[in-house]
Amino acid sequence: MENLENLKNLWKSQKDLANIDPREIQQRVKTEHLKMLLVNVLLTLAMGSSLVMIIMIMIQFTDRSWLFYSSLGLMGLLLLLFMIGMWGGVSLSKSSALENPSLYLTKQLKKIKIRRYMLAYGTPAFLFLMYLSFMLFLADVLKGAHPLFHTMTYIFVIGFFVFMGIFARYRSQKSLASNQEIQNKLIGWLKDLQNP
Numbered sequence: 001m002e003n004l005e006n007l008k009n010l011w012k013s014q015k016d017l018a019n020i021d022p023r024e025i026q027q028r029v030k031t032e033h034l035k036m037l038l039v040n041v042l043l044t045l046a047m048g049s050s051l052v053m054i055i056m057i058m059i060q061f062t063d064r065s066w067l068f069y070s071s072l073g074l075m076g077l078l079l080l081l082f083m084i085g086m087w088g089g090v091s092l093s094k095s096s097a098l099e100n101p102s103l104y105l106t107k108q109l110k111k112i113k114i115r116r117y118m119l120a121y122g123t124p125a126f127l128f129l130m131y132l133s134f135m136l137f138l139a140d141v142l143k144g145a146h147p148l149f150h151t152m153t154y155i156f157v158i159g160f161f162v163f164m165g166i167f168a169r170y171r172s173q174k175s176l177a178s179n180q181e182i183q184n185k186l187i188g189w190l191k192d193l194q195n196p
Contacts, residue, residue, distance in 0.1 A: 032182055036090050036115070043086060047079045054079075064140060071136035078133065082126045089115035105190040112183045119172040119179070127168060131161045 054076045058069060089111050134157055142150050 032178075033090065040086050040090055044083055047083050051076055051079050067136050067140035071133045071140070074133040074136070075130065078126055078129050082122065085114075085118045085122050089118055102190065102193050105186050105193070109183065109186050109190070112179050112186070116176060116179050116183070119176050123168050123172055124165070127161060127165055131157075134161070 054072050058072050061068065138153060138157065142153060145153075
C-alpha cells in the first residue's frame with residue numbers, strides 16, 4: 001500500500017494529472033511495442049535466413065568475378081544494417097510509465113523517431129541499394145546467357161523492385177501516420193507533465 005502512495009505522490013509532485021492516465025500511456029505504447037516486436041522478429045528471421053543463404057552461396061561458388069562477391073557482400077551488409085536499424089526503434093527494457101513518467105515518455109519518443117526515420121528514409125535507401133546489388137549480381141551471373149533470358153530476368157527483377165517499392169511506400173505511409181499519432185499524443189502528455 002505504501003508503494004501505491006509513493007507512486008501517487010511522485011505523479012502529483014510532477015503536476016496535477018487529472019487528465020493524464022499513466023496506465024493509458026503505458027497500454028498504448030505497449031500495444032504498439034508488441035506489434036513492432038512481432039514485425040521485427042519476423043523480418044529478422046527472414047533477413048537472417050537470407051544472410052545465411054548469401055554466405056552459403058559465396059562459399060559454394062569460389063570461381064566467380066568481383067561483381068559476384070561484391071554484390072553478395074553488399075546484400076549481406078544491407079540486410080545486417082537494416083536489421084540493426086529496425087531493432088534500434090524498439091525498446092527492449094522493462095521501464096514503466098508509473099515509475100518515472102517523464103523519462104518513460106522521453107525514451108518512447110526517441111524510439112518512435114528512430115522508427116520514423118527507418119520508415120521514411122531507411123526502407124527506400126535499403127530497397128534502392130538492394131536493387132543496385134542485384135543488378136551487379138545479375139551482371140555476373142548472366143554472362144553468356146541468351147539475350148531473351150537476359151531481358152526477361154532484368155524485367156522480372158525490375159518489376160519486383162518496383163512492386164516492392166510501391167508496397168513499402170504504402171505500408172510506410174500507414175505506419176508513419178500511426179507513429180505520428182502516437183508521437184503527438186506522447187508529446188502532449190510529456191508537455192502536460194513538464195508544464196505545471
